[in-house]
Amino acid sequence: MEPVGAILFRWRKRQKLTGLQLGKRVGMSQAKISRLETGAVAAEPGDVRLLAEALGVPPGEAELAIELAEHAGERLIEWVPAGRDQAERQREIGRAEAAAKEIRILQPAVVPGLLQTSEYARAVLSAHEGRAATGSNDAAVTEAVIARQERNRILHSPAREFHFLITEQVLRVGVGGPAVMISQIDRMREVAGFPNVRLSVITDEAELPIPIYHGFFVADDRWVSVDLFTALLRATGRTIVRDYRELFDQLESAARSDIDDLLDHYQARYVGALQPKSVAR
Known part of the structure; x- marks a missing residue:
């Protein structure tokens, strides 16, 4: 067609x-x-x-x-195509976020972009490039990290409401190594305390109403996007946006919002990983 x-x-x-x-x-x-x-x-x-x-x-x-x-609008179509450089991808997402008043993000694999520290973002974006961030590639990753951090300013807007939903796997997978994860968990704890932010974790023991197949982003009741490895897909149809919004609400109801002890547990694990190993005699 x-x-x-x-x-x-x-x-x-x-x-x-x-x-x-x-x-x-x-x-x-x-x-x-x-x-x-x-x-x-x-x-x-x-x-x-x-x-x-x-x-x-x-x-x-x-x-x-x-x-x-x-x-x-009822079909997911390519929004930010493959081949677009990562910095421009971040800026395009930021422009869309700036127009939204209520944002809901489910991320089962990594920390949502709006919550990432610069070190965590660099680890994610460098891996996305498919090779170590060195030489000319390092400049491209640095530009993308800066663009991603610029997006984070929106969290300080009291007129907006944010719902972040992650799986426990996001805490368990040590993206960037223990030191990066310690700082990242501190950042998540800080943002979770913002009055306009709700951060919830779907624990390993949670009984889910439906399996989580992929992450997605719902902006108001206007559009939904699905983040793939090489591209972003977006739909604006009323029915598909409503379906994703209802799915998010169901998953959020199965998640924990009292997450301090969970964050403490994983942060302690990463601190322990940095401790020198005793040598048996």
């Missing part, structure tokens, strides 16, 4: 108009026309109707595209 953006592009080319010319006709910027055509943003049915009228598209053809736009 032809994507909505490709249809819009074909309509414009048929009329031999530039993006700038079409934008002036309908009161949109050239940048928005480009984003709609490339699929960087989902085309709203109203946008499709407006463009169809401006381009003189036959009613039957226009209605098919409008219907496609109405249902497109």
Whole structure:
């Protein structure tokens, strides 16, 4: 099935108009026309109707595209594509987070980005690059770490509410080594004390209403994203966002929010790992 953006592009080319010319006709910027055509943003049915009228598209053809736009939001589509450098990926996520008032993040594998220390972020992003952060690669990772830390400022906005949900495995897997994990747990403890933050842990013993297949991010009731190794997928449809929101709430109800002793346990384990081993005589 032809994507909505490709249809819009074909309509414009048929009329031999530039993006700038079409934008002036309908009161949109050239940048928005480009984003709609490339699929960087989902085309709203109203946008499709407006463009169809401006381009003189036959009613039957226009209605098919409008219907496609109405249902497109119910599918997860690529948001930040593979190949985008990691710093730009972080900035794109940060722009989306800045527009949200209520954020829910489930992460079963690593500490959520908004909670990461710079050392932990470097370990994650370096591993994502697939090789040690040295030479030119080190510069790229450093830029991505800085961009990720910039995202963390949003936590200090009292007008926003954050729900973080991790599995106990996130605490158990020592990303970056013991010293990095000790600092990371301190950071998680600090942020968990913010009045606008709820951090919960799904323990190994928790009885889950449904298996956790992957992590995801729900922003308000407007969109959901799924973080893959090479790309981010996003959907804006009302039904799929509602389903992910309900799933998050179910999993959060099975998790622990009184986590101080759990954090103490794993922090003590990492402290112990740094102690010199006694030599038997």
